[in-house]
Amino acid sequence: MLKTFKIGGIHPPENKLTAGKPIEVLPLPTSVFIPVGQHIGAPAVPVVKKGDTVRVGQVIAKSSSFVSTNIHSSVSGTVKRVDFLADSSGYPKQGIYIDVQGDEWIEEIDRSTELVREFNPDSEKIISKIQEAGIVGMGGATFPTHVKLVPPKGMKAEVLLINGVECEPYLTSDHRLMLEKPDEILVGITILMKALKVEKAVIGIENNKPDAIELLSKKCKEYKGIDVIALKVKYPQGGEKQLIKAVTGREVPSGGLPIAVGAVVNNVGTTFAVYEAVQKNKPLFERVVTVTGKMVPNPSNLLVRIGTSTSLLVEAAGGIPEKTGKIISGGPMMGKALASVNVPVTKGSSGVLLIPDEEAARDQVNPCIRCSKCVSVCPMGLEPYFLMTVSEKQIFDRAEEHHIMDCIECGSCSYICPASRPLLDYIRFGKGKVGQILRSRKK
Amino acid sequence: MSNLFTVSPSPHIHSEETTRKIMYRVVYAMIPALLWSVFVFGLDALWITLIAVAACLAFEYVIQKYLLKVSPSINDGSALITGILLAFNVPANLPWWIMIIGALIAVGVGKLSFGGIGSNVFNPALVGRVFMLISFPVHMTSWPVASDDGIDALTTATPLGIIKQGLTAGTPVSELTSELPSSVGMLLGNMSGSLGEVSALLLILGGLYMLYKKVITWHIPVSIIATVAAVAAIFWIIDPQSYVSPIYHVLTGGLMLGAIFMATDMVTSPMTTRGQLIFGAGIGIITISIRLFGAYPEGISFAILIMNAFTPLINNYVKPKRFGEN
Numbered sequence: 001m002l003k004t005f006k007i008g009g010i011h012p013p014e015n016k017l018t019a020g021k022p023i024e025v026l027p028l029p030t031s032v033f034i035p036v037g038q039h040i041g042a043p044a045v046p047v048v049k050k051g052d053t054v055r056v057g058q059v060i061a062k063s064s065s066f067v068s069t070n071i072h073s074s075v076s077g078t079v080k081r082v083d084f085l086a087d088s089s090g091y092p093k094q095g096i097y098i099d100v101q102g103d104e105w106i107e108e109i110d111r112s113t114e115l116v117r118e119f120n121p122d123s124e125k126i127i128s129k130i131q132e133a134g135i136v137g138m139g140g141a142t143f144p145t146h147v148k149l150v151p152p153k154g155m156k157a158e159v160l161l162i163n164g165v166e167c168e169p170y171l172t173s174d175h176r177l178m179l180e181k182p183d184e185i186l187v188g189i190t191i192l193m194k195a196l197k198v199e200k201a202v203i204g205i206e207n208n209k210p211d212a213i214e215l216l217s218k219k220c221k222e223y224k225g226i227d228v229i230a231l232k233v234k235y236p237q238g239g240e241k242q243l244i245k246a247v248t249g250r251e252v253p254s255g256g257l258p259i260a261v262g263a264v265v266n267n268v269g270t271t272f273a274v275y276e277a278v279q280k281n282k283p284l285f286e287r288v289v290t291v292t293g294k295m296v297p298n299p300s301n302l303l304v305r306i307g308t309s310t311s312l313l314v315e316a317a318g319g320i321p322e323k324t325g326k327i328i329s330g331g332p333m334m335g336k337a338l339a340s341v342n343v344p345v346t347k348g349s350s351g352v353l354l355i356p357d358e359e360a361a362r363d364q365v366n367p368c369i370r371c372s373k374c375v376s377v378c379p380m381g382l383e384p385y386f387l388m389t390v391s392e393k394q395i396f397d398r399a400e401e402h403h404i405m406d407c408i409e410c411g412s413c414s415y416i417c418p419a420s421r422p423l424l425d426y427i428r429f430g431k432g433k434v435g436q437i438l439r440s441r442k443k
Numbered sequence: 444m445s446n447l448f449t450v451s452p453s454p455h456i457h458s459e460e461t462t463r464k465i466m467y468r469v470v471y472a473m474i475p476a477l478l479w480s481v482f483v484f485g486l487d488a489l490w491i492t493l494i495a496v497a498a499c500l501a502f503e504y505v506i507q508k509y510l511l512k513v514s515p516s517i518n519d520g521s522a523l524i525t526g527i528l529l530a531f532n533v534p535a536n537l538p539w540w541i542m543i544i545g546a547l548i549a550v551g552v553g554k555l556s557f558g559g560i561g562s563n564v565f566n567p568a569l570v571g572r573v574f575m576l577i578s579f580p581v582h583m584t585s586w587p588v589a590s591d592d593g594i595d596a597l598t599t600a601t602p603l604g605i606i607k608q609g610l611t612a613g614t615p616v617s618e619l620t621s622e623l624p625s626s627v628g629m630l631l632g633n634m635s636g637s638l639g640e641v642s643a644l645l646l647i648l649g650g651l652y653m654l655y656k657k658v659i660t661w662h663i664p665v666s667i668i669a670t671v672a673a674v675a676a677i678f679w680i681i682d683p684q685s686y687v688s689p690i691y692h693v694l695t696g697g698l699m700l701g702a703i704f705m706a707t708d709m710v711t712s713p714m715t716t717r718g719q720l721i722f723g724a725g726i727g728i729i730t731i732s733i734r735l736f737g738a739y740p741e742g743i744s745f746a747i748l749i750m751n752a753f754t755p756l757i758n759n760y761v762k763p764k765r766f767g768e769n
Contacts, residue, residue, distance in 0.1 A: 007766050012456055090450075169456070241766065251767040326449050332456040339450050359456065360449045366462050366519070367561035372714040373460070381765035383714065403765065411454030418460040419561075425452050 002207055004232035005242040008379035010412045012235055012333065014208055017292050017299045018172045023180055025303045026316055028100055032075050032307030033085050034060065035095035038346040039136040040143045041067035046096055052079045056105040057283050060096050063131070069144045070134040071096075074285035074305035076104040088329040088336045088343050095344070098307070108281040115183050116279040119191055126195040126278060133277035134284045134347075139163055139174075139238070139267035140330055142348040145274070148266070149195045151259045158262030160193055160201040161247055162271055164216070165231060165238035167206060168331025171351045173288035174268045176301045178205070178212040182219050185268055188275035189226055196264055202247050203228045203268075206237055235333060236410040240265040242379055254406050269350075284347060289313060293354030295321035304345050311341045313352055325360020328353040333411045366419035374413040374423055380406045384413035384423045391430025396437060399430045405438070407431060465709075466520025468658045472649035473527050473704065479645050480638045484535035484587055488638050494539045496526030498546035506555050513559075521560050525549055528568035531639025531700055532744070533575065536587045541579050545571040565751045566711050569744050576744070586635045601636045602629065602695040606687055607740035615684040623687075629694035640700040643693075650703040659707040662719040663726075667702040668693055670727025678735060692734065701726075701743035711751040718754075718761035725750045 037043030044061035054060060054073040061071035073096075080097035087093045105111065120126070131146035151157055162185075166174040178185060189201050203220070205213050207230050220226040231237050231246050241252045243265060250261040258265055266274075269287065276282040285306050292299040297318025304313060310329070314320055320327075320341065328335040329343065330350055374384040382403060390398045404427060413423040480488040499522040507515040529545055549571025557563040576583045585598045600608065602623050609619040624634040632642025639646075653659045675689035692698065706712060706726055713722050726746045733742025 007764060010458070012458070245766075253767045254765070256767070320446060324446055324448070326451075326455055328455055330453075333454045335453055335455065337448070337450045337453075337455060339448060353455075355455060362451060363457065363461070366516075367559060369462055369465075369521075369561050369709050370712075370714060371465065371709040375714050375763050378763075379766065381763050381768070383763065385714070406766065409453075415454050415456065416458050416460065418462045418465055420457065420461075422452075424454065428452070 002230055002232040003246045004234055005237065005245045005379060007381045008377045008412060009234040009236070010377050010415055011233070012169050012415065014233070015169045015294070016172050016175070016208065017170065017294075018290050018301050019175055019209070021172070021176070021299065021301050023176050023288055023301045023303050026305075026308065026313065028075065028103060028305065029308045029312055031080070031097065031099050032305065033095050033097050033309070033344045034071060034074065034307035035085075035087055035093045035344060035346055036061040036071050037093055038071065038142060038306070038348065039069050040141065041065065041069070041147075043094065044068060044071045046082050046094070048079045048082070048096060050079055050081045053077070054079060054098060056103065057109050057285060058106055067144060067147055069136055069146070070132065070283070072134055072283040072285045073098060074307050075100045077101040086340070086343065087346065088338055088349075090339055095307075110280040110282070115187065117187055119194075119278055121194045123195050123197055126191055129278050130195070130274055132283070133273070135270060135273050135277055136284070136347050137267055138269035138273060138287060138347060138350070140334070140348045140350050142346075145266065145270055148264060149192070151264075152257075155259045156262065157196040157198050157259060157264045158200070159248065160189065160196055160198050161240075161243055161263055161265045162189055162201060162203040162268055163238055163240065163243055163265055164203050164205040164209070164212065164268045165243060166209075167235045167238035168333055168335075168351075170292045170353050171290050171331045172292075173290045173301055173350055175209050175212055177268055177272055177288055178209070178216060181272055182215050184275045185271050186216070186219060186223050186226060187279065188271035190223055191274055191278050192266060192271065193225065199225050201226045204231050204237075204243050204247050205229070206231050206233050208233045235412065236379055236408070239379065239408050239410060241408065254403060287345070287347065287349065289345060289349055290351040291317040292351065293321070293324075293356075295324070295356055296354055297321070306345060306347060308345045310338070310343050310345060310352055313345065314341055314354070321354060321356070323357045324354050325357035326355040328355065333415070334409065362422075363420040365421055368419055368421055371418060373416045373418065377412040377416045379410060379412065380408060382407060384427060385421075387430060388421065388423045388426040391426040391433075394433070396430065396433050400434045400437070404430050404434055463518065463520050465658055466524055468653060468656050469524050469704070470520065470527065472653045472658070473531070473639070475645040475648050476531065476639045476642055476700075477527065479632050479642045480531075480535060483632060483641065484638060487587070488530075488535040491533065491535060491537055491539065491542055491638065492527060492530035494542050495530040495546055496523055498543045499523070499526035499529070499550050502547050502550045503555065506551055507559075511555065516560065519560065522550060525554070525568045525571075528639075528704060529571050531704070532568065532572040532637050532697065533583060534586050535638045536585075537582060541575055541582055544578075545575040548574040561710055563710055564755070565748055566705055566708050569705060569748050573744055573748065586637075588635060599635050601740070602634055602691060603734065603740040606691065607734075610685060616687050617684065619687070623691065626690055626694065629691070634695065636695070637697065637700075640697045643699045646699040646703050653703075653707075659703075660716065660719070662716050663707050663712060663723045664702040666720045666723025667706055667727045667730070668698065670724045671698060671731045674728065674731040675735075686735065692731065696734075696741045697743045698730065701730075701747055706747050706750075711754060713754050713757045713761065715758075715761050715763045718757040721757055721761065722750050722754065725753065
């Protein structure tokens with residue numbers, strides 16, 4: 001019996017069209033726009049200006065507080081200007097335009113591909129290197145990793161969980177990374193274990209990636225304290241609370257952090273970036289992005305420099321197909337629909353998904369027939385039909401009482417609703433309002 | 444070429460489920476029982492079913508379009524189900540004009556006056572059925588004789604009717620059983636009763652189909668039947684001459700039809716599995732109480748309607764298991 005989370009969950013079609021496609025390096029663009037706010041927390045502050053020359057790996061914006069991180073140039077060339085451009089949220093964000101010239105990297109970076117296993121096991125030094133390298137959660141949440149590695153006072157980490165689940169349909173960047181860079185990932189895990197001062201790490205992988213499970217299960221034996229667990233294929237197994245529940249059996253309490261049950265969760269992509277940062281002095285300036293869709297001529301997994309325009313990725317995959325209805329940054333369940341294909345790739349961009357017209361439009365909204373499917377699929381055990389109603393009627397105290405803030409916005413409720421009701425839309429609105437109320441209460 | 448892209452919030456994919464598909468699956472589940480009713484009661488059964496369905500659809504269309512001034516939703520399949528269930532709940536030779544009144548009450552009062560599908564508190568078919576029962580008691584309790592070669596002109600009592608009359612008159616059970624159908628007969632449908640309730644086997648078959656297609660879950664039917672069986676068993680064990688065995692209670696009357704098709708109506712039943720078990724137990728207790736101690740031989744229609752009224756309360760107090768609760 002495969003381990004899984006007990007409450008809720010759905011089984012959308014997996015559509016892992018690119019699971020067998022090795023990672024290809026996307027050719028350098030001629031210019032990039034690198035946003036200074038690619039992470040949770042305060043945006044970084046630019047430290048370059050128009051006319052400056054920059055090299056690959058150079059700091060171009062500095063972290064502005066503890067919950068913030070550095071931004072590094074992904075290209076070498078000249079800074080065109082510091083300006084604003086709309087990112088995947090649709091809102092203009094500050095960033096740095098760079099005209100690309102050549103591909104010169106800063107000297108500190110070790111560009112060799114040999115595996116390096118030894119490292120200074122001093123926890124503080126490791127965390128400091130991770131912080132300097134601008135590493136954030138690459139599963140999509142983009143939480144600054146160094147913050148996660150410093151437990152709050154009084155709390156201690158017992159186990160490190162590595163998220164190799166990739167439960168979103170279509171996305172395969174983590175899958176390919178596990179197949180192609182397993183040793184680097186495992187060394188990255190040992191580095192994180194030392195940073196957290198834990199003896200135990202578990203890699204969770206969904207059962208639709210048997211090759212990755214087999215490969216990592218074999219290789220993890222060479223490292224002390226690392227195990228691999230195959231998990232039942234069920235969305236949202238990759239949600240950190242659901243992953244912790246499936247692997248350890250513990251439930252993160254409402255309003256709490258994973259560290260409250262002794263767990264710290266990191267994505268495999270983040271783990272790989274940690275390896276490169278600590279062992280090769282390479283900051284985070286590129287990532288694997290899956291470009292995919294049923295009508296895309298050449299769906300691929302591309303290694304892309306941060307700041308590259310999404311249009312170049314789509315071009316490399318064969319161009320925008322006829323009758324494309326939506327272009328999504330991320331996966332189909334939690335990704336953002338783009339108004340334009342000209343948004344930059346950022347540290348959290350896991351995929352570009354093109355959806356045909358017939359699938360893109362939403363169905364007509366019908367009355368709720370109280371079938372309770374939304375209740376049965378919610379992985380947090382909430383009542384989406386009720387939360388939608390109170391959010392719609394703006395009865396925010398009832399929304400708070402019914403734990404609307406526990407919602408992880410996975411979208412399972414909206415997915416399953418036979419009446420096509422916009423459950424998550426209203427719940428997000430309710431969460432925003434209740435969040436405001438909670439913050440004003442603290443003041 | 445510049446494309447216009449749809450920009451809407453996540454999720455960007457949707458399951459294949461629609462309200463209409465769910466409703467039509469319920470219709471398919473009722474077909475075996477419907478076919479049996481024609482076999483046993485003749486074309487009268489088909490006729491009254493068609494009248495019920497046509498009347499429900501017509502009333503829904505007219506009321507929505509001309510009185511409420513909204514876009515008619517007769518395509519969603521719910522009025523179709525109400526029509527078939529109404530027919531299932533009446534004697535096969537019910538006069539057509541009574542059925543039309545029943546349909547008007549079911550759709551107009553039971554459903555649309557509350558705000559349409561999803562907003563109704565009570566099961567519309569049961570609202571119509573109880574209205575017909577109380578307004579036209581003789582017509583609604585004159586049961587045609589079920590036989591293999593179609594309907595006879597004679598009328599007869601249902602097994603529950605025989606039981607109620609007999610026990611009230613003081614006849615011991617052992618003398619009554621010769622008048623009652625065999626267990627096999629009750630299971631297959633060789634007995635008299637309303638159009639759709641006679642064949643427990645075919646109703647169960649329909650229920651299994653709905654379970655497989657995830658239209659219903661086991662909680663409501665099982666809790667109703669188990670509660671009825673348990674309470675009936677207790678009384679039967681204490682005094683087998685004054686109370687019939689639970690087998691009769693489970694296989695006769697509207698219990699199967701009610702438990703599988705009427706109590707499971709999504710709109711009027713609780714939203715959590717624990718709530719559904721409470722709901723089913725309540726229906727079971729009220730049903731068996733009316734059967735054993737009430738004036739009516741059958742109690743499931745009233746039981747379901749009463750528990751429908753409790754559903755909002757159950758939803759308020761019975762919450763699903765939350766992640767990270769303890």
